[in-house]
Structure formats: structure tokens, C-alpha cells
Amino acid sequence: MARIVPIVLAVAVWIFAIIDCARTDRSLMPGRLSKGAWMALVIVLPVIGSFIWLWLSWNTKHPDGWGDLGGGPRRQPPRGPVAPDDDPDFLARLDAENRFREWERKQREGEEDGGEVSS
Structure with a gap:
């Protein structure tokens, strides 16, 4: 059982990375790589490619840190006229x-x- 948990976790992360990469807009692709190059990297190198994708795409999609997840700096709402x-x-x-x-x-x-x- 202890041997199966890491394998199932790695497969789950790999599938999540493939879906996340496929659904990400082309303008948000990190590292100046095309969507096809990222898909190939994630599919050919399942564990390493998945974690590289998740790390770099998270930084691209959430430049202010953790956002609403509790950590990192938060952006202030724009200060403009309320009424x-x-x-x-x-x-x-x-x-x-x-x-x-x-x-x-x-x-x-x-x-x-x-x-x-x-x-």
C-alpha cells in the first residue's frame, strides 16, 4: 500500500498538469514556450515536467503570490470614487x-x- 500512494499521487499530478496546460490561455504560457512545447514537456517528462509546469504557471497566473490562499502579499482594491x-x-x-x-x-x-x- 505504501508503494502505491506515491504512484497514484504522481499520476494525479501528471493528469492535473496536462489538463491545466491544455486549458491555459496562450497568452499566459510561461517561459516563452508555446503550448505545444509545454504539452510535450509535461507528457514526455511526467513527474519533472508536471512540477515545472505547475511551478512556472502558478507564478505566471498569480504574480502577487498566494492570492486568496492565505499567504503572500495581497493587492489592494483600486482607490477610486465609490459613489x-x-x-x-x-x-x-x-x-x-x-x-x-x-x-x-x-x-x-x-x-x-x-x-x-x-x-
Whole structure:
């Protein structure tokens, strides 16, 4: 039984590495190797190729460390406006719209009075 456990574990890691390599996007392939080269490496060198793939692809897919697994540094969420009234661009656009509406209102009042409104 003790001899079978490492073999089953190695086969499981090998199958996982093959599936992970096949499902990984071409833009995320580590080490400037093509997907076909990685597949060949993982298949021809089952244990070593699998562990090399898993190590290098993990570093490529998770450059900030362990991410949500509990270790390594974590990225902070982007610090930006939370609500529309915290966004300076939104407030500037709103202010411009309000000034334009006020100007239009004054123009209409001027036309109703029959006189001209000076700016």
C-alpha cells in the first residue's frame, strides 16, 4: 500500500498538469514556450515536467503570490470614487449641466418678457 500512494499521487499530478496546460490561455504560457512545447514537456517528462509546469504557471497566473490562499502579499482594491458624488468628473459635468439649464431658463424668461437678457 505504501508503494502505491506515491504512484497514484504522481499520476494525479501528471493528469492535473496536462489538463491545466491544455486549458491555459496562450497568452499566459510561461517561459516563452508555446503550448505545444509545454504539452510535450509535461507528457514526455511526467513527474519533472508536471512540477515545472505547475511551478512556472502558478507564478505566471498569480504574480502577487498566494492570492486568496492565505499567504503572500495581497493587492489592494483600486482607490477610486465609490459613489457618483465622490467622482470629481461627475460633479464637474453635473455643475456644467446645471449652469447650462439656468442659462436656458434665463433665456426663456428674457424672451417671455420681450426684452433681451445681457450676459
